[in-house]
Amino acid sequence: MEGLFFTGDSVVEAISIDKMAPASGEVLLQMKASGVCGSDLKNFGASKSEKPKLSELKVPGHEPVGVVVELGTNVGGLSIGDRVMMHHYTGCLKCSMCLIGYTQMCLVAHEVYGSTAHGGHQEYMCVPAYTCIPIPEGLDFVSAAACSCGTGTAFHAVKRLNPTGLDTVAIFGQGPVGLSATMFAAQLGARVIAVDISSYRLNLAKELGASEVIDSSSHNAEQVIRELTSGEGAECTLDATGIPEVRIQAVDSAKYWGKVCFVGEGNTTTFDVSAQIIHKQLTILGSWTFSQAGLSEVANFVIERRSPMDKLITHTFGLKEAQKAYDIFISGETGKVILTMD
Ligand SMILES: [Zn+2]
Ligand SMILES: [Zn+2]
Known part of the structure; x- marks a missing residue:
């Protein structure tokens, strides 16, 4: 069977790998979809010289969904044919974080599928049974893949x-996380102001429910947000970029007593804590992914509230077209991009 690898300098290669047999406690999934996430782009773009040798590379893809086709020993609660999303982390299952379903925050040790272990961009994948979350009826594979990282992350940030x-x-x-946040906040009835530098993505934000959009390449976002809010700023702001100047705008665009949520990762940002945070009585939140139960929660919300996932997911590509999928995703002219295996 084939798995994809980022072999350096923004190249995706399909390379033949062994099909694994499920060990005790594991199941074999036939993959149906695997999302392309912004957090993969650093690994995708890394130069050949930064890459370990091929035998040490891992298959990327941390939004894996598939169908159970084989059960290892000691597997309860799953059957052949079950449609599942993977909460893509292992954990010790005993520490306080694992016990609340946040295995990615395991206090002992954990693996991350798509990073420290082979991820979803392959035809078959062996995973621990406890990482498999049933896909509720009515949710298609590509929407389930989106929920498994980017869209789920946005849902739980908006929820907070x-x-x-x-x-x-x-x-x-x-991007896919910010667009998902726009969709969910609008579905909760809030007035959403969407900010980006891409007119393609701002148009998509409008389709997903944004009341107003701001092109921050030509406008001062904070100033426009103030004009749209009687000079006071927004009750809630969310940064999905991780860019220091944008984080500062997110804080400065929040109203007195407002809430700010940081979701975009990386970088260091400096604030005047007294003027920008304390004296505004702000609540600052960091929100990182979601628990195992949180994955079911976003999937159920998407079905019950008919979230317009068909608008959010703008492109799907087969495994063989993965290079095209990453090239177009990196161009910024997409919503969510998903690889499919059928
Ligand atoms: Zn992700
Ligand atoms: Zn643990």
């Missing part, structure tokens, strides 16, 4: 901001 229909939520960055 907890906006009501009285609130304005300014969302900075309209």
Whole structure:
């Protein structure tokens, strides 16, 4: 069978690998879809000289969904034919974080599929049974893949901001995570102001429910947000970019007593804590992914509220077209991009 590898300098190669047999406690999944996530782009773009030798590379893809086709020994609760999403981390299953389903925060040790272990961009994948979350009826494989990282991350960040229909939520960055946040905040009844530098993505944000959009390549986002909110700023802001200047705008665009949620990763950002945070009485949140139960929760929400996933997911490609999938994703002219295996 074939698995994809990032072999350096933005090249994706399909390379023949052995099909594994499930060990005790594991199941074999026939992959059906695997999402392309912004957090993979650093690994994708790394130069050949930075890469370990081929035998040490791992298959990327941390939004894996598939069908159970083989059970290892000691597997309960799963059957052949089950459609599942993978919560793509192992954990000790005993520490306080594992016990609340946040195996990615395991206090002992954990593997990350798609990073420290082979991920979803392959035809078959062996995974621990406890990482498999049933896909609720009515959710297709590509939507389930989106929920498994980017869209799920956005859902849980918006949930923590907890906006009501009285609130304005300014969302900075309209990549797949920001677009998903726009969709969910709008579905909760909030007025969403979407900020990005891409007119393609701003148009998509409008389709997903943004009331207003701001092109921050030509406008001062903070100033426009203030104009749109009687000079006061937004009750909630969310940064999905990780860019220091944008994080500062997210904080400065929040109203007194407002809430700010940081989702975009990386970089270091400096704040004048007194003027920008303390004296504004802000609540600053960091939100990272979600628990095993949180994956079911976002999947159920998407079905029950008919979240417009067909608008969010703009491109699907077969495994053989993965290079094209990454090239177009990196161009910025996409919503969510998913690889499919049928
Ligand atoms: Zn991701
Ligand atoms: Zn643990």
